[in-house]
Amino acid sequence: MNTINKVTVVGTGVIGNGWIARFLAQGYDVVAFDPAEGAEDRTRQAVNHAWISLEQKGLAAGASKERLRFIDTIEEAVAEADFIQENVPEREELKKSVLETIDRYAKTDAIIGSSTSGIIPSTLQSGLQHPERFIVAHPFNPVYLLPLVEVVGGKSTDANVVKRACQFFDSIAMKPLVIHKEVDGHVADRLMEALWREALHLVNDGVATTEEIDTAIIYGAGLRWAQMGPFLTFHLAGGEQGMRHMLEQFGPALKLPWTKLEAPELTDELKEKVIEGCESYAGDESVADLEHKRNEFLVKLLDLVEEYWPESKSLNKN
Template identity: 75%
Template sequence: MKDVQINKIAVVGTGVIGNGWIARALAQGFDVIATDPAEGAEDRMREAVDRAWPSLTKSGLAPTASRERLTFTSDIETAVEDADLIQENVPEREELKRKVLQTIDTFAKKDAIIASSTSGIKPTVLQQDCMYPERVIVAHPFNPVYILPLVEIVGGEKTNSSVLERAVAIYEKLNMKPLVIRHEIEGHVADRLMEALWREALHLVNDGIATTEEVDAAIIYGAGLRWAQMGPFLTFHLAGGDQGMRHMLGQFGPALKLPWTKLEAPELTEELKEKVIQGCEQQAGNTSIAELEEKRNEFLVRLLDLVEEYRTESESIS
């Protein structure tokens, strides 16, 4: 890991993702300053951190971890002026993000890294209004940010390669697994994969082939269990027997030409929306969202321990 000095992290936007970043940074022992113009944002932020803290405690807190290291201001200039890393998390609207990033770029110190949590917009688009675009990147996390370690690091046309190297080192200090995307593309990598599965899932529900519960079961008790350890490529490598992927592609490759899946998403009609909504509500039953989040967090903490136990040195992504 490249040695980098990082003292303060600024988080701009305190929605679900922003608060996840805050909780993770605090748990790793950093000073965090957050900003959000919305009324009641500070109270919601502190409540979110408190809810995340039990899961972070189970995962293991840094010796210097403390919720007391969190401050809040409604003034974005004050928030970013002396931060080493600024993580932007405003709503996923290109015009708004560009405006906010331009403001951050104006007031941040010149050696600060400015990162957007965008799930789909290219960094080249986001950095075009900035005076110092070379330090603007995408650092896309996954919900819940305070538990899931993957962060996709993406540079734009004007991003300096040294900034990407520093970013990787910083996110490793946040106990994350940085994945540097070689070429920027809408949706990056992980969301494009999830989007393909989501489109097919909607078709299956729309066509009456399976309910939301049945689709979830197909992943939970099938592909999901294997993917948590190996991902799709090594899973198929094993499916090829002793010859691995070589046999797999020879045996099952032709099936890729069969029209099993649909590339385009179905029209999101009112009927389809109700099928999905009612299906999810039936699955959840009387369990509240807060209770579901608590169960999810407990499961993910235990699952990550198991994933790390079975990973090999050759499986590092950074």
């Protein structure tokens, strides 16, 4: 089994830059490719911004922002990589085209990961010469701090590639969660989308403002979910008998028409309600200010989560 020493990131938007910052913080040399004008300057600014939080979290031996190198062509950028992470915009034909180019010029034993948040891997690997080494590796923003990465193999993916990828993600302080069945949106985004749809309905129907909905999550469910998630939270709600009693007592409420599964029509009126609500809630704080506060919070929260959910709790027992 070859070791992953050289990593390449293709596409340097918010997610791609997050990957770059994490790889650098874990002591890797990173090669990046993005044909957009000004991409390198934007990436280096993003890494500088992330580095403040990464230093607070703790850098690996040899970690340096100077170990980033931009390459002018995708062919040269991927040629020597052991692991390649693709992060181009979420358009199927564009992703497939870029992935086919990566596949053509990468070493045959290199792992190719895609950050796609919704497209299943079998679709993306269908035109590859070596589809067995392709996986979805879907992270969460900010990638340089949040540890979860959903790892999904397609119909042609070699099981050993999934195993190698998980070992690599473990080594860079991530929590790889193997999704064993392909589904649009994977797992975490499907859960977030369900909550997002309901939140939009509540705003659209005049039940609550954006600030009130955020408050409901921050001081209620969000605090519990950071430690246990919805299932163990409900397990505790059942008292000594746990989930068994919870389902008996509260299960019938699931049939009540409390929630709406379909998303509301995103009318101009609803858009303005959401936009104005967020801008009013943010007040004088810029997006950069809010990101700084979020990162400070996440650094402290991650330490607390690790204290109560230690490494011995494996995400992948099967």
